[in-house]
Amino acid sequence: MDVPSSILQFIRHAIEEDLGHGDITSTLLVPEENEGRALYIAKGNFVLAGFPFAREVFTILDPTTVFKIFKNDGSKVVKGDVLAEVSGKTRVLLAGERVSLNILQHLSGVATLTSQFVDAVRGTKAKIVDTRKTTPCQRFMEKYAVKTGGGSNHRFGLFDGILIKDNHIEEVGNIRDAVALAKAGTHLAKIEVEVENLKELQDAIDAGADIVMLDNMSVGDMAEAVSIANGRVTLEASGNMTLNNVREVAETGVDLISVGALTHSVIAADISMKIVK
Numbered sequence: 001m002d003v004p005s006s007i008l009q010f011i012r013h014a015i016e017e018d019l020g021h022g023d024i025t026s027t028l029l030v031p032e033e034n035e036g037r038a039l040y041i042a043k044g045n046f047v048l049a050g051f052p053f054a055r056e057v058f059t060i061l062d063p064t065t066v067f068k069i070f071k072n073d074g075s076k077v078v079k080g081d082v083l084a085e086v087s088g089k090t091r092v093l094l095a096g097e098r099v100s101l102n103i104l105q106h107l108s109g110v111a112t113l114t115s116q117f118v119d120a121v122r123g124t125k126a127k128i129v130d131t132r133k134t135t136p137c138q139r140f141m142e143k144y145a146v147k148t149g150g151g152s153n154h155r156f157g158l159f160d161g162i163l164i165k166d167n168h169i170e171e172v173g174n175i176r177d178a179v180a181l182a183k184a185g186t187h188l189a190k191i192e193v194e195v196e197n198l199k200e201l202q203d204a205i206d207a208g209a210d211i212v213m214l215d216n217m218s219v220g221d222m223a224e225a226v227s228i229a230n231g232r233v234t235l236e237a238s239g240n241m242t243l244n245n246v247r248e249v250a251e252t253g254v255d256l257i258s259v260g261a262l263t264h265s266v267i268a269a270d271i272s273m274k275i276v277k
Contacts (some may be wrong), residue, residue, distance in 0.1 A: 001052050010137045011056050014099045026094045036275050037087035038097070040104070042077045043270035047115045049073045049148040050107030051084060053141055054100040062092045074111070074148045083271070090275070097273050106138075107145040108269035114149030114262050120243055126250035126257050129154045129236070133260040142263045154258055162187070163213070165194045175200060179207035192236070201225050205233055213238050213258070219248055226253040 042048075051069050058065040065088035071077055086093060086100075117128045128151040134142045143153045155161025164178045172178040175193060182191045192211035193204040198221060204212045205228075212229070214222055216239035229235055236256040237249050249257055 003052060003056055004140055006137075007053065007140055008056060008060070011053065011099070011103075012060055014102070015057065015060060015096070018099050019095055023091065023095050026091045030090050030094065032089075032091065034090040035088060036090040036093060036277075037085055038093050038273050038275045039085050040083040040101075041272050041274060042079055042081040042083055043272055045076070045078045046108050046269040047111040047149050048075045048077050048083060048108050048269075049111035049145040050104040050141070052144075053107070054084075054104045057096040057100040057103070058086055058088070058092065061096050062088055064088060065092055065096075076115075086273075093273075093275060101271055101273055103141070105268035105271050106135075106266070107141055107148075108271065109266035110142050110145035110263055111149035112269060113266050114146045114151040116243055117241075117246055117257075117259055117262065118150040120246050121250035121257065124247075124250040124253075126237075126254055127152045128246075128262075129256050129258045130262050131238075131258050131260045132157065133264040135263070146262055149262075151262065152256075154256075160189070161192070162189045163192045163194065164209075166196070166215075169194075175203040175209075176207045179204065179209055183208065194238075197221070198224060198228065201228060205229065209233055211236060211256075214254065215239050219245075219252060222249060222254060223252040 048071055051073055055067045058067055065086060068085045071081060071083045121128060130143055130146045130151060130153055147153060162182050164182060169175055169178050179191060179193060190210035192213060193209040194213040194215050195201045195204055196215050201212055211234040213236045214225055222237055225235060235254045236258055237254040238258045241257055241259045246257060
């Protein structure tokens, strides 16, 4: 895949943050001419994600470094699996180790949690989608990891989707006028409205919304919302979704379930990079 220039710049900053003016330890201990290879090894069971970005760490440090991938992103790996091999100047391997692992472990954590949510709703029509609750400057990578884990992407940012939230409604005065203003604009985007109760749902439908987000509604109200909407709008459930309750939410018949935890509350996968002789 083509890595966006913004992500390449992020990786450069991450390298600079870690490497600074040079790796003191490796400079003192490792002769400049030494070459070697290192293996990425899974230390647990997880869904793999992030190699397109981890590889760029070494390309930036030294384009002659060779990166061989043995397990593709999206693979369900188990403890002990050898995931990839990187070979080249030993100092370069050591300089890129932590940054590459930070990226790989975090994104694999995102993919793994996403996969768990997707598995939890399997058999229903609900799709698991992400949110804008991402790590600053890592949104592209995190949303990539969500898709790798089997989820779907919501809007990327404020620029590529219309989502009328409570603060917008407060500013305009009511849902009907807010939707009318959105429809008057020059765009092809679908219009989504966040609602907190069934009356607001009806207002959004009457106003001509395309998608309605059911924010922090009870499961009972969500089921009633599905009945009221009767297929006229896409319904998205949102708010405090966990692996314990997501199945029950999906069984109400909603179309989408947005989960902020996919990107803001993941546990990093356990991966090591070991230099081998």
